[in-house]
Amino acid sequence: MSASATDLLELSGAGAIEAASAGSVTAPELFDLYRERAVEHGGPDGLNCFTWVAPEAPEGVPVDGPLSGVPLAAKDLFCTRDVPSQAGSRILEGYRPPYTATAVSRLIDAGAPLLAKTNQDEFAMGSSTENSAFGPALNPWDRTRVPGGSSGGSAAAVAGGLAPWALGTDTGGSIRQPAALCGIVGLKPTYGAVSRYGMIAFASSLDQAGPLTRDVTDAATMLAHMVGQDPCDATSLAFPEQIAMPRAEKLDGVRLGVPAELLHPSAELDAAALQPGVRDAFDATLALAERLGAEVEEVHLRHAEHALAAYYLIAPSEASSNLARFDGVRYGMRAPDVDDLLDMYTRTRHDGFGAEVKRRIMLGTYALSAGYYEAYYGRAQRVRTKIAEDFRQAFAGVDFIVTPTSAGVAFALGEKTADPWAMYLNDYFTVPMSLAGIPALSLPCGLSGDGDGPGGAGLPVGFQIAGPAFSENRLLDAAFALEQAIGFDGSPARV
Numbered sequence: 001m002s003a004s005a006t007d008l009l010e011l012s013g014a015g016a017i018e019a020a021s022a023g024s025v026t027a028p029e030l031f032d033l034y035r036e037r038a039v040e041h042g043g044p045d046g047l048n049c050f051t052w053v054a055p056e057a058p059e060g061v062p063v064d065g066p067l068s069g070v071p072l073a074a075k076d077l078f079c080t081r082d083v084p085s086q087a088g089s090r091i092l093e094g095y096r097p098p099y100t101a102t103a104v105s106r107l108i109d110a111g112a113p114l115l116a117k118t119n120q121d122e123f124a125m126g127s128s129t130e131n132s133a134f135g136p137a138l139n140p141w142d143r144t145r146v147p148g149g150s151s152g153g154s155a156a157a158v159a160g161g162l163a164p165w166a167l168g169t170d171t172g173g174s175i176r177q178p179a180a181l182c183g184i185v186g187l188k189p190t191y192g193a194v195s196r197y198g199m200i201a202f203a204s205s206l207d208q209a210g211p212l213t214r215d216v217t218d219a220a221t222m223l224a225h226m227v228g229q230d231p232c233d234a235t236s237l238a239f240p241e242q243i244a245m246p247r248a249e250k251l252d253g254v255r256l257g258v259p260a261e262l263l264h265p266s267a268e269l270d271a272a273a274l275q276p277g278v279r280d281a282f283d284a285t286l287a288l289a290e291r292l293g294a295e296v297e298e299v300h301l302r303h304a305e306h307a308l309a310a311y312y313l314i315a316p317s318e319a320s321s322n323l324a325r326f327d328g329v330r331y332g333m334r335a336p337d338v339d340d341l342l343d344m345y346t347r348t349r350h351d352g353f354g355a356e357v358k359r360r361i362m363l364g365t366y367a368l369s370a371g372y373y374e375a376y377y378g379r380a381q382r383v384r385t386k387i388a389e390d391f392r393q394a395f396a397g398v399d400f401i402v403t404p405t406s407a408g409v410a411f412a413l414g415e416k417t418a419d420p421w422a423m424y425l426n427d428y429f430t431v432p433m434s435l436a437g438i439p440a441l442s443l444p445c446g447l448s449g450d451g452d453g454p455g456g457a458g459l460p461v462g463f464q465i466a467g468p469a470f471s472e473n474r475l476l477d478a479a480f481a482l483e484q485a486i487g488f489d490g491s492p493a494r495v
C-alpha cells in the first residue's frame with residue numbers, strides 16, 4: 001500500500017475508486033482498512049452506528065467492477081442474505097434472510113462488497129435512532145447528540161469515516177435529516193426509481209432507498225448503480241436516462257423557489273422551531289446561489305403545512321398493515337412458554353416491538369378502522385393529492401424548491417424522546433416531498449452559529465433541494481455547483 005491509511009480514509013468513494021484503479025490501493029487492502037476501523041469505532045463503545053460488521057471480505061464480489069471494491073454499509077432494514085437484517089427491532093433479532101435486497105445486490109454486483117449493516121430507528125420510525133432496539137447511534141460531531149434518523153447509523157458511519165458511503169431509506173426524511181445533522185450528502189430519489197424489493201417495509205407508498213455520502217459526486221455514483229426497473233417490485237420504474245456525473249459550476253438561469261408556507265411564521269413552523277443559525281446558513285446559501293447565477297423567488301405550496309398531519313396518518317396506516325406479518329411464526333423472535341397460538345402472537349408482538357412501533361400500529365389500525373377510514377385515512381390521502389398538485393404547479397415556474405432540511409441542528413440524546421410530537425416535527429421540511437414522491441437532496445451548507453441552544457454552535461446545517469420526478473441529474477448538477485462554492489469541510493467529524 002503506497003498511500004497511507006489516513007490518506008485513504010480521507011478519500012470519498014469516487015476518490016477511493018480512482019486510487020484503486022490507479023493501483024495505489026487494492027480492494028482487499030481497502031476492505032481491511034475500513035473493517036478494522038468499523039470494528040474499533042463502530043460498535044457500542046464507539047459510535048454504535050453498526051449492528052453487524054463483516055468478519056472478513058465477502059467472496060464473489062467482482063471488485064474489478066465500476067465500484068472497484070470500495071466497501072458499502074447498508075441500513076439494517078435491507079435484507080442481506082445470511083447476514084443479520086433486523087430493522088433495528090428485537091422482533092427480528094438474529095433474522096438472516098435467504099436473499100438480498102435489489103438495491104444492495106446491484107451495488108455489490110457493481111463491485112462494492114458489504115462491509116457492515118447500520119443502526120437505525122426500529123422499522124425506520126424515528127428521527128434520532130433512539131428507537132433502535134440496539135441503543136442509539138452517536139453523532140460524530142458531538143457524541144452527546146443524536147445523528148438524526150432513521151438512517152442515523154448510516155449517516156454517523158459516513159461522517160465518522162467508518163464507511164466510505166452508505167445506503168439508507170427515506171419514508172418521510174430518514175435519509176435527508178440524518179445527512180443534514182451529520183454534515184454529509186443524502187439523496188432521496190424519485191419514488192419508484194430504486195427497487196424496494198428486500199427492504200423491510202415501513203410505509204410502502206413512501207419508502208425509497210438512497211445514498212448517504214461524503215459528497216454529491218458519490219451520491220451520483222451510487223445512484224447510477226441503484227436505479228432501474230426490477231421485476232420483483234411492481235412499483236419500480238425504468239429511469240428515463242443515464243445517471244450522469246455532476247459537473248455544473250454555475251447556476252445560470254436556474255430558478256430556485258422558496259416556499260412561503262414552509263418558511264414564513266406559522267403555528268407549525270413555530271413549533272418546529274426554525275433555529276436562527278439554521279436560518280442564517282440557509283439564507284447565506286441562497287445568496288451564494290444567486291452569485292452563481294440562480295434566481296431565487298417565492299413559491300406557494302398551499303397545502304404543505306398539512307403534510308405532517310397527513311403523513312402521520314398515512315405512514316402509520318401502511319405500517320400497521322405491513323407489520324402484521326411479524327407474529328412469531330415466520331421471522332425472528334418468538335415468545336417462549338405460551339398458552340396457545342393467540343397468546344404466542346400477542347406476547348411476541350408485546351415483547352418484540354418497541355413503544356414507538358406500538359404507537360404507530362395503534363394509530364394506523366385506528367385510522368383504517370371501518371368507522372374512521374374516510375374521516376382520517378381518506379382525508380389524509382386527499383391532502384396528499386393536493387400537495388403533489390402544489391408541487392406540480394410550483395415546478396411550472398421554478399426548477400427546484402429549496403428549504404432547510406431540518407429546522408434545527410443535531411439535538412441532545414434524550415431531548416425529544418418523551419415528546420413524540422416534538423420528534424415528529426423534525427420532518428416538517430422533508431415530508432411534503434415524500435408525499436409527492438419527488439426527489440430531494442440534503443447538502444451540507446455550513447455550520448450553525450450562536451443562538452441555537454446550549455452548544456448548538458458549530459454543528460452542520462443541511463440545505464434541501466427538491467425537483468420534479470426523475471430530475472435527479474439536474475438536481476445533482478445544481479447541488480454539485482453549490483457544493484463547490486460552499487466548500488464545506490466535513491473533516492472535523494472524522495473520529
Ligand code: GLN
Pocket residue numbers: 124125126127149150169170171172173174175202315426427
Ligand atoms: N422521522 C419520520 C418518521 O418517524 C420519517 C422516518 C423515515 O423517513 N423513515 O416516520
